Amino acid sequence: MTIRIVCCGKMKEKYLTEAVADYVKRISRFATVEIAEVADEKIPDNASPAEERMATEKEGERLLSKIAPQDRVIAMAIGGKKYTSEAFAKHIAQLQLSGFSRVCFVIGGSLGLSPAVMQRADETLSLSDMTFPHRLARILILEQTYRAFKINNNETYHK
Numbered sequence: 119m120t121i122r123i124v125c126c127g128k129m130k131e132k133y134l135t136e137a138v139a140d141y142v143k144r145i146s147r148f149a150t151v152e153i154a155e156v157a158d159e160k161i162p163d164n165a166s167p168a169e170e171r172m173a174t175e176k177e178g179e180r181l182l183s184k185i186a187p188q189d190r191v192i193a194m195a196i197g198g199k200k201y202t203s204e205a206f207a208k209h210i211a212q213l214q215l216s217g218f219s220r221v222c223f224v225i226g227g228s229l230g231l232s233p234a235v236m237q238r239a240d241e242t243l244s245l246s247d248m249t250f251p252h253r254l255a256r257i258l259i260l261e262q263t264y265r266a267f268k269i270n271n272n273e274t275y276h277k
Contacts, residue, residue, distance in 0.1 A: 178232025
């Protein structure tokens with residue numbers, strides 16, 4: 119299985135890039151990990167709704183260009199389904215058994231995901247009722263994916 123994170127924006131902070139690299143290395147025992155970053159749109163501070171919609175649509179086009187037709191697409195969205203770690207692990211196991219060779223977690227920019235990306239998504243996932251910066255969401259989904267593989271392999275991770 120390949121886990122692909124398709125996301126807006128580049129990681130600039132060293133401590134965040136190190137955290138991503140650490141989880142990619144940990145997951146590599148269980149699956150291949152790919153990170154596909156696309157440019158995020160620059161949005162003026164007092165952007166109109168039309169400007170925000172246009173920025174989200176441009177980001178959405180870039181995100182969609184990194185997704186293949188056969189990919190299982192999970193959009194990270196505020197209103198998405200919430201799982202416990204154990205339930206998420208079961209879900210990952212079900213995706214593996216269903217024959218999906220690549221699962222794409224799609225993380226939008228600061229304004230979220232475009233309607234086109236949401237329409238392409240096979241499902242939506244929310245990490246929490248709290249709001250997180252999209253760069254931190256990347257680390258959180260990697261951590262939970264690693265935890266899911268550990269749970270599914272009956273390995274101790276965190277007590």
